[in-house]
Amino acid sequence: MHLYTRILLGVLIFYLPKNTIAQNNKVNNTTQTWSEIDFSGKINTHWKWQLDVQYSRQSKYEQYNLLKYNSQFTLRPWVHYYINPNTRLSAFYGLWDNFAIKDVGARAYTEYRGAIQANFYSLKKMDIVTKRIRTELRFIKDKNGIYETVLRERAQLKYQHLMKGTTYSTNTIYFISFDEFFLNSGSNVTGHHVFDQNRLFLGFGYNITNDITFETGYFNQLQQHTRDTNFDMNHVWQLTLMVDNI
Numbered sequence: 008m009h010l011y012t013r014i015l016l017g018v019l020i021f022y023l024p025k026n027t028i029a030q031n032n033k034v035n036n037t038t039q040t041w042s043e044i045d046f047s048g049k050i051n052t053h054w055k056w057q058l059d060v061q062y063s064r065q066s067k068y069e070q071y072n073l074l075k076y077n078s079q080f081t082l083r084p085w086v087h088y089y090i091n092p093n094t095r096l097s098a099f100y101g102l103w104d105n106f107a108i109k110d111v112g113a114r115a116y117t118e119y120r121g122a123i124q125a126n127f128y129s130l131k132k133m134d135i136v137t138k139r140i141r142t143e144l145r146f147i148k149d150k151n152g153i154y155e156t157v158l159r160e161r162a163q164l165k166y167q168h169l170m171k172g173t174t175y176s177t178n179t180i181y182f183i184s185f186d187e188f189f190l191n192s193g194s195n196v197t198g199h200h201v202f203d204q205n206r207l208f209l210g211f212g213y214n215i216t217n218d219i220t221f222e223t224g225y226f227n228q229l230q231q232h233t234r235d236t237n238f239d240m241n242h243v244w245q246l247t248l249m250v251d252n253i
Contacts, residue, residue: 033237034229037111038073039065041226042246047085048253057085059101065241067110073244077106078113083120097124111239119146119154133169137185149196158192159203167212179214183224197233204230210245222247 040063047057061081066072083101090096100121107115124141145157165185172179189203197203210224226243 034240035068035111035237036240036242037066037068038071039063039078039241039243040073040246041243043248045247045249046253047249047251053089055087055089057087059083059085063243065108065111067108076108076110078108079106080104093128093130095126095128097126098122099124114150116148118148120144133173135165135167137163137165137167139163139165139187145197147194147196155194155196157194157197160190160192161187163187170211172214175214177214177216181212181214183208183210183212183222198231200231200236202231204228208245218251220249220251222249 041061042063043059043061045057045059047055049055059081061079061083063078063080064074064076065078066075081101081103083099085097085099087095087097098121100119103118103120105113105116105118107113120143122141122143124139127138129136129138139162141161141163143159143161145159146154147157149155163185164187165183168182169175170180170182175181185206185208187206189205190201191197191203193199193201205228207227208224210222210226212220212222214220223244223246226241226245228239228241228243230239230241232238
């Protein structure tokens, strides 16, 4: 499938849930910055470790100061097992520290989250298509200081196209697009709606060296409120630095 056809399909995938789910509800807009550093290394032929450090800031509703408030800090260690070059199984257990933002009705709370995940890769010349499924078990502190258990399912389809170079090595550039859909099991702390959120990303990656990669782009997150039928539409500038083979 041609590159631009894939981009168009990605945009349509995003706008379909927006128009069908949120069309009769209020949608609040914010601007945000999500920054992330990922460290990883080999344990042996089949096993790898990874540590993600994430930090985000955001504006209040309907404003453009994407650095105004502290939003979230995350520390997430992974372990990966490669069954073969096209199939990877993963697991993590991490900490999400969420800051209070009075202007958007966000409270301060801590979340511990574990997950199992499977990635399936399809490589064809200069293209990579990745199908990813993840089951998350979340432990979220409610307003009474009690941790509630929440199950969430995620499914992602990702496409990469190498724009400069013939392999993913030093000084190469690639295009990235993906869409991810979230389903919520329902709880008092997250609400009892089935749809949780949808994420769309369009961006680019640059391989600085064989082991250091920088990615950036536009991230759009459509997320349903916990206590009502309204939505937040978060317009995010995403920055990610990945350091491999430590």
